[in-house]
Structures are given as structure tokens and as C-alpha cells.
Amino acid sequence: MEAFVKHTGLVAALNRVNVDTDQIIPKQFLKRIERTGFGQFLFFDWRFLEDGSPDPAFELNRTEFAGASILVAGDNFGCGSSREHAPWALLDYGFKVIIAPSFADIFFNNCFKNGMLPIKVSQTLVDQIFEKVAAQPGYQLAVDLEAQVIRDDSGLEIPFEVEPFRRESLLRGLDEIGLTLKKDAAIRDYEERREVFR
Amino acid sequence: MAKTLFEKIWDKHVVLQEPGQPALLYIDCHLVHEVTSPQAFEGLRLAGRKVRRSDLTYATVDHNVPTTDRSLPIVDQVSLQQINTLTQNCSDFGIQFFGLDNPSQGIVHVIGPEMGITQPGMTIVCGDSHTSTHGAFGALAFGIGTSEVEHVLATQCLVQAKPRTFRISLNGSLHPGVTAKDVILYIIRTIGTAGATGYVLEYAGEAIRKMSMEERMTICNMSIEGGARAGMIAPDDTTFDYLEGRSYSPTGKRFQEAVDYWQTLPTDPAAQFDRELTLEIGDLPPQVSWGTSPGMVTDVTGNIPNPEDSSDPVEQKTIQRALDYMGLRAGMPVGEIAIDRVFIGSCTNSRIEDLRAAAKVVQGRKVSSSVHAMVVPGSQPVKRLAESEGLDAIFREAGFEWRESGCSMCLAMNPDVLQPGERCASTSNRNFEGRQGKGGRTHLVGPEMAAAAAIEGRFVDIRNWDRD
Ligand code: SF4
Numbered sequence: 001m002e003a004f005v006k007h008t009g010l011v012a013a014l015n016r017v018n019v020d021t022d023q024i025i026p027k028q029f030l031k032r033i034e035r036t037g038f039g040q041f042l043f044f045d046w047r048f049l050e051d052g053s054p055d056p057a058f059e060l061n062r063t064e065f066a067g068a069s070i071l072v073a074g075d076n077f078g079c080g081s082s083r084e085h086a087p088w089a090l091l092d093y094g095f096k097v098i099i100a101p102s103f104a105d106i107f108f109n110n111c112f113k114n115g116m117l118p119i120k121v122s123q124t125l126v127d128q129i130f131e132k133v134a135a136q137p138g139y140q141l142a143v144d145l146e147a148q149v150i151r152d153d154s155g156l157e158i159p160f161e162v163e164p165f166r167r168e169s170l171l172r173g174l175d176e177i178g179l180t181l182k183k184d185a186a187i188r189d190y191e192e193r194r195e196v197f198r
Numbered sequence: 199m200a201k202t203l204f205e206k207i208w209d210k211h212v213v214l215q216e217p218g219q220p221a222l223l224y225i226d227c228h229l230v231h232e233v234t235s236p237q238a239f240e241g242l243r244l245a246g247r248k249v250r251r252s253d254l255t256y257a258t259v260d261h262n263v264p265t266t267d268r269s270l271p272i273v274d275q276v277s278l279q280q281i282n283t284l285t286q287n288c289s290d291f292g293i294q295f296f297g298l299d300n301p302s303q304g305i306v307h308v309i310g311p312e313m314g315i316t317q318p319g320m321t322i323v324c325g326d327s328h329t330s331t332h333g334a335f336g337a338l339a340f341g342i343g344t345s346e347v348e349h350v351l352a353t354q355c356l357v358q359a360k361p362r363t364f365r366i367s368l369n370g371s372l373h374p375g376v377t378a379k380d381v382i383l384y385i386i387r388t389i390g391t392a393g394a395t396g397y398v399l400e401y402a403g404e405a406i407r408k409m410s411m412e413e414r415m416t417i418c419n420m421s422i423e424g425g426a427r428a429g430m431i432a433p434d435d436t437t438f439d440y441l442e443g444r445s446y447s448p449t450g451k452r453f454q455e456a457v458d459y460w461q462t463l464p465t466d467p468a469a470q471f472d473r474e475l476t477l478e479i480g481d482l483p484p485q486v487s488w489g490t491s492p493g494m495v496t497d498v499t500g501n502i503p504n505p506e507d508s509s510d511p512v513e514q515k516t517i518q519r520a521l522d523y524m525g526l527r528a529g530m531p532v533g534e535i536a537i538d539r540v541f542i543g544s545c546t547n548s549r550i551e552d553l554r555a556a557a558k559v560v561q562g563r564k565v566s567s568s569v570h571a572m573v574v575p576g577s578q579p580v581k582r583l584a585e586s587e588g589l590d591a592i593f594r595e596a597g598f599e600w601r602e603s604g605c606s607m608c609l610a611m612n613p614d615v616l617q618p619g620e621r622c623a624s625t626s627n628r629n630f631e632g633r634q635g636k637g638g639r640t641h642l643v644g645p646e647m648a649a650a651a652a653i654e655g656r657f658v659d660i661r662n663w664d665r666d
Contacts, residue, residue: 017516018391018491022630027611031262031276033236033283035344045632074512076392079425079491080630082327083234084343102392105427106327106341113345163359165220176345177247180353183214183222187250187355190213190224197317197448197456 002115003173007096008142009069013133014059019073020080021107025089038085039092064137070097072129077118078107087111097143099150101126112166115173117145119160132156145171200468202363203432204398207338207463211321213355220359226320228350229306230257230293232284233611234325238348239287249291251354256315257288258296260305261611265574265601268298277612291351304577304603307331307545311415312579314444318433318460323350328545328627329428330421334414335441336433336463338398341422361427362472364397365465368405370480375660377555378413379547379625379644381405382420383485387495388477394426397473400465401431405479411440412551419546420627423492432464484660486532487629487642489520494629496532498647498659504528523631524639525619532657535641539622540571540652541634542598542645544608547625548576550583552645557589559649559660565597566655572599572614574606598652610635623651 029041046058054061060068071090077100078086087110090098096116101123111118132152133139142151145167150158162170169176180187201209214222228251235257242249249255262277264270272278281298288295296302302309307328310316318336323329325347332339342356350356366385386393399421406414414431421429438457441447448456483497494517496503505517505528521528526535542548542556553575565571573593575581581603584590590600607614608626616622616638625648626633629640643651646660654663 015512016519017512020491020628020630022609022628022633026632026636027609030233030611031280033240033280035237035240045636076395076425079391080327080628082325082341082343084237084325084345087343102395104392104425105395106343110343110345113343163220164218165357165359176357177245177349177352180222180349180355180357181247183355186214186222187224187353194224195459196226197452197459198446 001113001173001175004096004115004117004145004170006142006144006146007069008140009096010065010067011070011072011129011133011139011141012060012065012068013130014071014073015130017074018076018079021078021083021086022080024078024086025083030083030085035088036092038089039094042089042093067094069094070099070141070143071095072099072126072133075101075123077103079104082106084110084113087114087116091116099126099129112170115170117143117170119143119150121158121160125158200466202465202469202471203336203400203430203463204338204363205469207319207321208360210319220357223321223356223358225323225350225354225356226254227315227322228255229310229322229324229329230255230284230347231261231306231324231326232259232280233261234344235287235347236280236283237344238325238351239291241348242351247352249293249351252292254354255293255351256296256310257284257293258303258306258309259284259298261605261609263298263604264612265604265606265614268602274613301578304580305545305548305605307419308549308576308580311335311411312444312577314441314447317441317447317456318437319463323356327422328419330426331415331419331545333418333421333428333430334411335437336430336460338428338430340428361398362396363400364394364426364473365400365402365471365475367403367474367476368401368479369403369476370405370478371408372405372479372482373661375646376482376484377644377646378409378416380482380485381479382417383487383492383495383642384479384482385477386420386424386493387485389424389475391423391491391493392425394421394424397426399424399426399429400471401429406431407434410551411436412549415549416546420492423627433460484644484647486647486657487640488524488526488532489517490523490629490631491520492627492629492642494520498532498657500532502526502528502530502532533659534656536621536656537569537623537651538620539616540569540648541574541607541622541624541626542572542648543574543576543606544626545576546627547645548574548580550580552625553580553584553589554587556645556649557592559646560596560598560653561592563596563653565652568655569652571597571652572601572607574601575603577603607634609633623648623657
């Protein structure tokens with residue numbers, strides 16, 4: 001997995017609650033058997049009109065959000081299915097960081113497995129970011145995972161929490177399967193004392 | 199020390215626990231389906247890794263499969279490729295596979311319990327959020343992403359931080375016609391779609407104890423719609439009776455030994471939960487979802503909400519967006535909503551009891567001429583059993599389509615899709631925008647309510663609907 005240490009980028013705002021995985025990547029695109037190439041289908045049903053042209057009413061289609069790599073959204077982002085295609089699509093589209101007041105559990109977990117950083121901050125702070133994005137076209141944030149802080153260039157400073165093991169594995173881009181495989185002796189030991197009823 | 203059901207299972211499965219670190223948890227049962235697994239197998243191949251315990255891994259195809267005549271070739275080439283990929287992966291890695299031509303094929307969360315693969319006290323995972331279903335047996339069962347599917351395939355373990363515990367106690371007896379589906383919809387309506395995020399739910403109380411395994415599965419199935427990591431119900435005689443004699447259940451003396459162990463699992467009386475909630479459900483009316491999130495639910499006797507009733511501008515916008523998408527008028531009575539389609543199926547409500555209950559409602563009646571209705575049994579065994587009881591004939595005579603098993607219109611990855619603007623009474627679990635087809639409008643209800651909606655062409659209160 002690619003490491004994540006620091007990231008500075010353009011911020012896009014999607015001020016909606018309960019953005020679900022069916023919207024992030026509609027099911028007609030789940031049939032691929034690769035991890036890549038999902039970005040073109042991100043938010044497909046919101047992004048495109050019937051004739052295939054971009055829907056000007058959809059937030060991410062605004063010209064000022066072109067090339068954004070940080071997404072700010074409302075409560076319960078990523079709810080719904082366990083499909084890892086959702087973070088794959090966001091990442092492939094260019095998003096490295098997602099900021100929201102809360103995330104659905106499995107989605108949150110899936111992000112970390114792909115070198116992406118989901119950050120929980122309070123609704124008040126998210127609202128502040130929404131206001132800044134609206135007021136300042138080209139608004140950027142700098143995310144520092146090592147120091148666990150989000151900054152902008154006008155002095156905003158938002159500290160955030162990440163579980164230490166997640167932080168560690170992102171910072172170092174660890175191969176989690178490889179790490180567990182090193183614990184083979186413990187696993188074998190467990191398997192020996194494991195009770196089975198079959 | 200007094201422990202909860204969750205804690206007992208968790209503690210028993212910790213392989214390693216280093217201070218300040220998440221636990222390394224052993225997985226007893228790994229269920230696999232065609233949509234979330236191809237990239238995991240690919241990852242294994244690229245790294246030259248093997249499946250550690252193919253004997254604890256079970257696969258089926260359900261999401262993509264056609265529900266029409268199985269003797270015909272699959273038309274959708276991409277679906278076919280995913281099905282073929284899983285078939286190949288199972289054969290390459292020696293995994294037990296319940297494929298399209300297997301008599302046990304069905305929705306992964308229907309067939310696990312049905313074959314007795316799902317048992318109390320187990321840790322069960324699947325690359326699917328509705329894995330919470332299996333918690334009905336007193337197992338710790340949760341959905342994982344594809345990277346974790348690969349992790350479990352390679353190591354039979356998962357790195358997991360311990361979730362918190364949340365008990366919901368249900369008091370009272372349900373009115374006839376009001377079902378487990380209404381109860382779980384009501385729970386989500388009450389706690390919200392993120393109400394249980396970070397928690398494992400345990401459902402308890404007299405109402406739960408009276409429920410059958412099918413009803414308990416319906417409840418646990420939708421735990422994820424309330425944000426929970428998992429949902430659980432303590433095993434009891436209902437659980438043991440259900441499991442006895444199933445193909446993967448222990449037999450003879452081993453069964454008794456298993457029951458002796460399973461009986462130690464229920465939460466100790468003095469155990470503490472991080473959160474508790476008690477709900478009275480004795481007067482609960484049937485529930486109907488009206489919006490595009492599973493928390494947007496109201497009584498069948500109620501009205502569609504008005505955005506102006508909320509003082510929060512974000513909530514107003516959310517309600518308005520949902521009403522626009524759903525094509526509903528603020529304040530209109532639920533009973534006036536006209537239905538175009540009815541779908542009885544999905545891992546929430548496609549088991550034999552669900553079909554029996556729906557068949558009872560439609561027996562001797564006709565589906566409204568404005569409605570297209572279908573029944574999709576959860577598995578081949580459910581389908582065969584229903585046919586042996588004559589349920590297929592009841593549905594067909596009433597004008598329902600009777601299909602082969604699979605996920606079908608729950609997520610519409612196969613040809614079973616709503617057309618834009620079509621309105622569906624569905625026994626599935628998600629009413630997200632476009633879930634059942636782009637522009638399709640989903641109302642989540644229980645099987646009896648869906649069946650009655652098919653007959654009347656609109657929602658009726660099943661409690662005082664003329665049932666003869
Ligand atoms: S029936 Fe629906 S919710 Fe259940 S596993 Fe299939 S797609 Fe998922």
C-alpha cells in the first residue's frame with residue numbers, strides 16, 4: 001500500500017448527509033474484476049445527465065472543483081454496502097482525503113486499506129470549511145498525518161484524531177497481510193486450542 | 199467477570215492482543231460472493247499467497263445471477279465473467295463452492311444459516327455489509343471490504359479494534375400482521391442511520407425471545423442500516439431446534455456438546471453495555487419507508503413528512519431532496535401512495551416463513567392490474583420447499599412472477615431493474631436513490647405489507663385489511 005504522510009490539495013464540498021456507497025459507485029460498475037479504473041464512474045448517477053453530459057447542478061462538476069483531492073461532506077458519509085469499489089473510485093478520481101463529521105464504519109475502514117485518509121471533525125468545523133470553500137475559490141487545505149493537523153494558509157488549524165495503529169500503517173504504507181503472516185506461530189497455536197463443533 | 203454475548207465471543211477469538219494495538223481475531227467462517235472477491239483473489243495471486251483455511255471458506259454466486267430460466271445462457275457478459283471468475287478461483291484455491299447449478303445455491307446470508315454453516319459463538323465475515331444477518335444465531339458476524347477479504351483468505355484472521363456494545367430491549371407483543379421487518383424499520387427510524395455506528399448491537403427482550411429464527415435474521419440483517427458493525431441475538435432453544443439436523447450442524451453426541459457450549463453464550467445478567475435502549479413495540483403499526491435513506495420511515499397510518507416541520511435547514515433540504523426524488527407530496531397520507539411494482543425477496547425477507555406469510559395474504563386474490571409483482575426465493579432450498587407446499591401456485595395464480603434464487607431486484611445488478619419513476623413496494627433493506635434501478639423509487643416494507651400492496655395497488659394497513 002502507498003504511504004500517506006502529508007497532503008496539500010484543492011478542496012471540493014459536497015454538503016449532503018448520508019452519501020451512500022450506491023451513489024459513490026452505482027452497482028452497474030461493480031462488475032469489473034480489477035481495483036483500478038473506477039474513477040470515471042464515481043457518483044455516476046449524480047454526475048451525468050441522461051445524454052452522458054455532466055450535470056451542471058452536481059457539486060463536483062463545478063469548474064472550481066476540477067482537480068480537487070480533498071472532499072468535505074456531511075454526516076454518515078459512505079453508508080451502505082461494504083463495496084471497496086467506493087474508496088477505489090474516490091481515489092482513482094483523485095481524492096486522497098475525505099473530511100466529514102461522521103463516516104460509516106466499513107467505508108471508513110476500507111479507506112485506510114487504500115492509502116486514503118478519512119478524517120472526522122465536528123459539524124461546526126465542517127461547516128466552517130464549507131463556508132471557506134464557498135467564499136474562496138481555489139481554497140486549499142494541508143493535511144499532516146504525522147502532526148495530526150489540518151491547516152489552511154489563513155491560520156486555520158484543526159487537530160484530528162486517528163487510531164495509532166491506523167496512523168502507523170498509513171504513514172509507513174504497511175502491508176497488513178504481510179504483517180499478520182509473520183504472526184503465523186501465534187495463529188497456529190490458536191488453531192490448536194480452537195474448539196470446533198462440526 | 200460478567201460478560202456480554204459479544205464479549206464472550208470476542209475474548210474466545212483473540213489470537214494476539216498487544217497493548218495499545220487492535221486485536222488479531224480468528225475467523226471461524228468466511229463467506230464469499232462474486233462481487234467483492236475477484237480483486238482479493240487477484241491480490242493473493244500477485245503476492246504468491248495461498249488460502250490458509252479453504253475448509254472454513256464457503257462461496258456462492260448471488261448478486262449477479264439471473265433469476266429466470268437457469269438452463270439458458272447468461273446474457274450479460276460482464277456478469278458472466280464475474281461468475282466464471284469466482285468459479286475458477288474456488289477451483290484454483292480449493293474452496294467449497296455453491297455455484298449456479300448447485301442445489302444449495304442462494305443468497306449468501308440465506309444459505310449459510312440454512313445449511314447450518316452459521317452457528318452460535320462463531321466469528322463470521324463476508325465481503326458484504328448484511329453479514330450482520332448471521333448474528334441472529336448468537337454469532338459475531340460482520341461485513342468487510344475486499345482488502346480484508348484478502349486478509350482473511352491469506353491468514354484466517356482480521357486485525358480489529360474492539361467495538362462498543364449497545365443493547366436494544368424490545369418489550370410487548372406484536373399485533374398480528376406486524377412483523378420483524380416493521381420492528382427493525384422502527385428501530386432505525388428511532389436511532390437514525392448512524393445511530394449505532396461504532397457499536398455491536400444486541401437485541402433482547404420478550405419480543406425477541408418469541409421470534410422465530412427467520413424473524414431474528416430479518417432484525418439482525420438490517421443492523422447495518424442503523425450503522426452498527428454487527429447485530430446479535432442470544433441463542434436459545436429456538437436456535438438449537440433450527441440448527442439440529444442441518445447438513446453442517448454437528449450430529450449425535452457432538453450436537454449435545456455444542457448445545458452445552460452454546461448455552462453458556464448469552465449475556466450474563468450483571469454484564470454492562472456501553473449503551474442501552476428499551477422500546478415498547480406492543481402498539482407498533484406496520485412501517486413504510488418514504489424516502490431515500492432507511493431511517494426515513496413512518497407508520498402506514500401516517501403522513502409523508504413536511505420539510506417545514508423541521509427547524510434545521512440542512513434537514514429541510516434533505517427531506518425536500520428525498521420527496522423530489524420519490525415523487526411524493528409533503529403531508530400526503532401513506533395510504534394514497536400508488537405502487538407499480540412489488541418485490542418480495544432479498545436477504546432480509548426471502549426465507550420460507552416470509553413466503554408463507556406473503557402467500558397467505560395473496561391466496562385467492564389477484565394482483566392489481568396496475569402492478570407488476572414478483573417473488574424471488576432466497577435460495578434453491580427455499581424455492582423447493584415453497585413449491586412442495588404449493589406456495590408457487592398461490593403466487594402464480596394471483597399474478598406474481600415466481601423466480602429463481604438470488605439478490606435480484608434488491609440491488610438490481612442482474613436484469614431485474616426498476617424503470618425510472620417506477621415505484622416499488624420492496625421487502626429488501628435499502629431505499630437509496632437508484633438502488634433498484636436508476637430513477638426507481640423504493641418503499642421498504644415487510645412481506646405481508648408488500649403482498650397486500652400488490653393486491654390493492656397501494657399501501658394498506660394490514661392489521662385491519664380484510665384478510666377473510
Ligand atoms: S439480497 Fe441485497 S442486501 Fe442481501 S446480499 Fe444480496 S444485494 Fe446484498
